[in-house]
Each structure stands twice: as structure tokens, then as C-alpha cells.
Amino acid sequence: MEKPRVAIVLFNLGGPDSPAAIKPFLVNLFTDPAILRVPRLIRPLLARIIARARVKPATANYAILGGRSPLLELTEQQARALEAALPEWDARCFIAMRYWHPFSREAARAVRDWGPDRVLLLPLYPQYSTTTTGSSLSAWREAAASVGLVAPVTTLCCYYADGAYAAAIAALVSRAYAEARAALPPEIGLRVLFSAHGLPETIIKAGDPYQHQVERSVAQVLRAWGAPGIDWQVCYQSRATPQRWIGPSTEEAIERAAHDKVAVLVEPIAFVSEHSETLVELDVEYRELAERLRVPGYFRVPAPNDDPGFIAALARIARRAAGEGDGLCSFAGRRTCPAAHGDCPHARAEAEAPPAPLPLAA
Ligand SMILES: C=CC1=C(C)c2cc3[nH]c(cc4nc(cc5[nH]c(cc1n2)c(C)c5CCC(=O)O)C(CCC(=O)O)=C4C)c(C)c3C=C
Ligand SMILES: [Fe+2]
Numbered sequence: 001m002e003k004p005r006v007a008i009v010l011f012n013l014g015g016p017d018s019p020a021a022i023k024p025f026l027v028n029l030f031t032d033p034a035i036l037r038v039p040r041l042i043r044p045l046l047a048r049i050i051a052r053a054r055v056k057p058a059t060a061n062y063a064i065l066g067g068r069s070p071l072l073e074l075t076e077q078q079a080r081a082l083e084a085a086l087p088e089w090d091a092r093c094f095i096a097m098r099y100w101h102p103f104s105r106e107a108a109r110a111v112r113d114w115g116p117d118r119v120l121l122l123p124l125y126p127q128y129s130t131t132t133t134g135s136s137l138s139a140w141r142e143a144a145a146s147v148g149l150v151a152p153v154t155t156l157c158c159y160y161a162d163g164a165y166a167a168a169i170a171a172l173v174s175r176a177y178a179e180a181r182a183a184l185p186p187e188i189g190l191r192v193l194f195s196a197h198g199l200p201e202t203i204i205k206a207g208d209p210y211q212h213q214v215e216r217s218v219a220q221v222l223r224a225w226g227a228p229g230i231d232w233q234v235c236y237q238s239r240a241t242p243q244r245w246i247g248p249s250t251e252e253a254i255e256r257a258a259h260d261k262v263a264v265l266v267e268p269i270a271f272v273s274e275h276s277e278t279l280v281e282l283d284v285e286y287r288e289l290a291e292r293l294r295v296p297g298y299f300r301v302p303a304p305n306d307d308p309g310f311i312a313a314l315a316r317i318a319r320r321a322a323g324e325g326d327g328l329c330s331f332a333g334r335r336t337c338p339a340a341h342g343d344c345p346h347a348r349a350e351a352e353a354p355p356a357p358l359p360l361a362a
């Protein structure tokens with residue numbers, strides 16, 4: 001029997017591939033109506049103003065990474081690993097970035113030319129947000145229509161509570177925790193900071209399920225880890241606009257750790273790849289803050305990248321989604337996750353009997 005030809009489209013945000021790409025990348029990002037929610041007429045101008053203001057700090061950040069984002073290269077590694085993890089399919093992964101190459105249209109053309117039996121849309125964002133997955137899927141739909149791509153589509157909107165995903169993250173956290181513990185004197189406490197990308201508060205108030213799903217991911221990871229008495233906290237990083245963002249911020253969490261005289265192990269719970277917000281913000285800026293505030297230790301859990309457990313989880317998610325057709329977690333033409341304010345229908349089943357949040361150590 002012939003293997004089914006499955007095109008898996010991996011979505012991520014994208015990052016500049018050279019110093020010259022930083023400004024246009026930022027303009028693309030802030031021109032997205034899902035990111036900058038202002039009237040259409042003033043958006044292009046405002047996007048340019050904000051982008052211009054961010055070019056200098058962003059350029060300094062990317063300079064630390066050699067002048068470019070590593071995101072595409074790491075996503076390509078994930079793509080090859082996922083293809084290898086699905087030997088029962090003739091699977092090919094295509095990458096669609098939202099704000100820099102390869103854009104959705106480039107990916108849609110390549111998918112069309114490959115001629116798949118089915119297209120599986122798989123965002124590399126475990127938690128759904130209108131600013132990330134929602135925006136990427138809107139761009140994809142437009143691109144697919146514009147290049148005349150016609151094939152049955154299965155859309156996965158989120159997998160924040162998936163058991164295999166949580167187990168893969170838990171394995172990474174538990175390994176890093178053991179290493180950090182071994183490096184610390186026994187009398188020093190260690191707190192796990194689950195640091196997710198933040199969002200403006202107004203976006204959450206408008207019904208974006210992201211914050212809820214981040215908290216559910218953390219509960220699932222703690223359940224999969226199964227280590228009793230862990231001191232932990234959820235916090236939000238990468239504030240990018242002057243509005244009020246959801247909190248507590250990762251800076252505040254570090255200040256609290258300094259006050260409590262505990263070391264921290266930072267787990268980037270909403271990111272599946274290393275990029276500027278992990279390699280610079282977490283590894284350079286927040287580390288410096290922790291050292292300045294005399295936090296007794298600062299450690300980080302690596303992003304999953306092409307970790308075999310994480311890739312196996314993605315393969316399982318892909319298999320199950322394709323098996324269940326477009327009913328698993330699809331949008332059915334809607335712009336937001338069907339979960340709206342809460343759990344996705346399929347994720348709710350996975351998340352049954354979540355553990356009670358563990359109390360933070362005094
Ligand atoms: C209002 C601004 C932003 C929102 C909302 C936002 C949401 C959001 N972003 C990610 C993941 C990534 N963001 C990345 C870069 C990036 N994001 C913003 C702004 C918002 N993000 C900016 C201005 C930038 C550029 C970097 C900078 O100027 O500091 C990246 C890629 C970075 C790279 O190195 O390649 C990712 C990935 C999530 C998950 C999210 C909401 C849930
Ligand atoms: Fe969903």
C-alpha cells in the first residue's frame with residue numbers, strides 16, 4: 001500500500017536573517033492587526049514608529065547572536081526530525097514564518113507543487129494566542145487561496161495539555177533541576193520560574209485563551225514530572241509595548257526570588273526553540289538582573305528544539321490529528337481557538353484531574 005503524502009506546515013514567528021532584515025521584520029510584526037490593535041488607517045504609520053524605536057535594542061540583541069536569529073535553522077532541524085519520526089507517512093514538513101522568510105505564500109506554493117493527499121497545519125506554539133497561532137493561520141488561509149492550493153486540511157490549534165508534550169518538557173525540566181540542585185549548596189532553595197512570552201492585558205480581556213493555556217501547560221508539566229514539593233511560579237517576559245501586560249513579569253519573579261533568597265531555574269514554557277528571547281533576554285539580561293540582585297543561583301532549562309521526546313510528542317499529535325480528521329481541534333473558519341476563554345475540547349480530556357497548584361515555599 002502506498003504511504004499517504006502528508007504535508008505538515010510548521011508555523012513560527014520568524015526572525016531576521018541579517019542585520020538589514022531587522023527593521024523590515026519589525027515593521028511586518030507591528031503591522032499585523034493581531035499584534036497592534038489600532039484603527040487600520042493609523043496602523044502602518046504607528047508600526048513604523050514603534051519599529052524604528054525598537055531597531056536599536058533589537059540590533060544589539062541580534063548582534064549577540066551573530067547578527068541573525070537562529071530560529072529558521074532550528075525549525076529546519078525540527079522539520080527533518082519530525083519527518084523521520086513519521087515513517088508510516090510520506091511526510092514532508094514545510095516552514096511558514098509569520099514576519100520573515102519563508103513566508104506563508106512561499107510555503108503554500110511549495111506545498112501546492114508537492115501535491116499532498118492531506119495538509120496538516122501544526123503551529124510551533126503549544127498554547128493558542130490570537131497574536132501567534134491565530135495570526136499565522138489567517139495568513140496561511142489567505143496565502144493558500146492566493147496560490148490555488150486545494151487539498152484536505154487538518155488544523156491543530158494547540159496542544160498545551162497534551163500528555164506526551166508535557167512529559168517531554170517535564171523530562172527537560174527534571175534534568176536541568178537535578179543539575180542545578182547538584183551545583184547549589186543544600187541549604188539554598190531552588191524555584192522553577194515557568195517564563196512565558198507575555199501579552200498586553202487588553203488582548204487577554206478580549207478573550208485570548210493564551211494565559212489560561214500557559215497555566216494549564218504548567219500544571220500538566222508538574223503532573224508529568226511528579227516531583228513533590230517543588231517551589232514554582234508562572235511569570236511573563238518580553239514586554240514589547242508601553243501598555244499594561246499580563247504579570248507577574250519575569251523581572252518581578254526574579255526580584256521575589258532575591259527577596260526569598262532562593263536560586264531560580266527558568267523554563268521557557270511557551271517557546272519550543274531557542275531564539276533572541278531565550279538566548280539574550282533569559283541568558284543575558286535576566287541573568288545579569290539576578291546577579292545584580294544577588295539571587296543565589298540562576299539556571300535555565302533549554303528550549304526543546306529537536307529533543308527526541310518533544311519531536312515524538314509532535315509526531316503523536318500529528319498522527320492523532322490526521323486520524324481524527326479536521327474535527328480534532330479545528331477552527332472551522334473561526335478566527336479564535338474554539339476554547340475561547342478556557343480549554344480546547346480535545347485538551348480538556350487530557351487535562352482531567354489536574355494537580356492542585358503546589359504552594360510556593362515561604
Ligand atoms: C506587541 C508585541 C508582541 C506580542 C503580542 C508578541 C507575542 C508573542 N511573541 C512570541 C514569540 C516570539 N516573539 C519573537 C520576537 C518578537 N516579538 C515581539 C513583539 C511581540 N510578541 C518583538 C518586537 C519581537 C522581535 C524581537 C525584539 O525586538 O526583541 C520571536 C522571534 C525572535 C527571534 O529571535 O527570532 C518569537 C519566537 C509569542 C510566543 C507570543 C505570544 C504568545
Ligand atoms: Fe485549541
Ligand SMILES: [Fe+2]
Pocket residue numbers: 197238
Ligand atoms: Fe514576541
